Amino acid sequence: MSCEEIRVFAVTLEQDSYLYFADDEGLECDYWKKATHALHDQIFRNISNQVLMVRKGPENAVMSVFEPMTDQEMRPGCGVHFTIHYYEDNRFEDGMSVAFSILVENKTYCMYCTHEGGEKTVRFREEEVPREILENSSDIIFIQKSISPTDTQAFKFESSLMRGYFLAFQKGENLSKLILKRCDEDRVDESTHIIIP
Structure with missing residues (x-):
């Protein structure tokens, strides 16, 4: 339409x-228009204090995992410094509309939601964040929601395209992966808590 x-x-x-x-x-x-402000060099942590890192994997696929890192290891260009782009919209959301980008090996990648093999998942593609998005929903827009009025560093991020699905981490054998997870709004699920110090 x-x-x-x-x-x-x-x-x-x-x-x-x-x-x-x-x-x-x-x-x-319905549309989103990029606001004039953005937050640069943001570090995303999970509740285990692991840092979200984006890097190139096999066959140049871009991967995202949560890993333990020291402050000295988090140097510019290492795949942990995100930019949060704020969008103005004409909807009445219960949070802020945002998109995420990151610089990896001198290329800008944008986080997006997709379906793969019957699963809803998060990926990164080489792309600049657009100034305007004219669709009714977007695979790159997330709704940033506060977890509590007293904690100004912990948030949940709901996909605007896949409502009810939030960015989360899933523990694996060696690493924790960034995933999309179905979660009821009123249920506490600490795996969806993203800390931005």
Whole structure:
């Protein structure tokens, strides 16, 4: 559905109780517009104090894992410094609309949600974050939600494309992976807590 197909506004409610509509070029369709501010050099940690790292793996695939790291190891360009891009939108969300990018080997990668093998997952693709997104939902937009009013560093990030799915970490044998996890809004699940110090 295009924006032009849904740009309407109510003109009048007649005595016969019918609501009449007319086209109006002044109305806006659902979209996101990049705000003027962004947070650079942000480090994402899980509740185990592991740092989210993005790096190239086999066959140049971009991988993301949570690993223990010291402050000295977190030098610029090592794949741990994210930029959080804020978006303004015309929706009434219960959080801020954001997108994430990271510089890995002098290339910018954007985090996105996708379906692979019947699973919902998180990946990175080489791409600059766009200024505007005109779709009703986007694979790169996440809704940043506070976990508690007193903790200003811990957040949950819900996919705008896959509502009810949040960024989370999943412990493996050696590493913790970044995943998308189904989670009820009112249930406490610490695997979805992302700490941004």
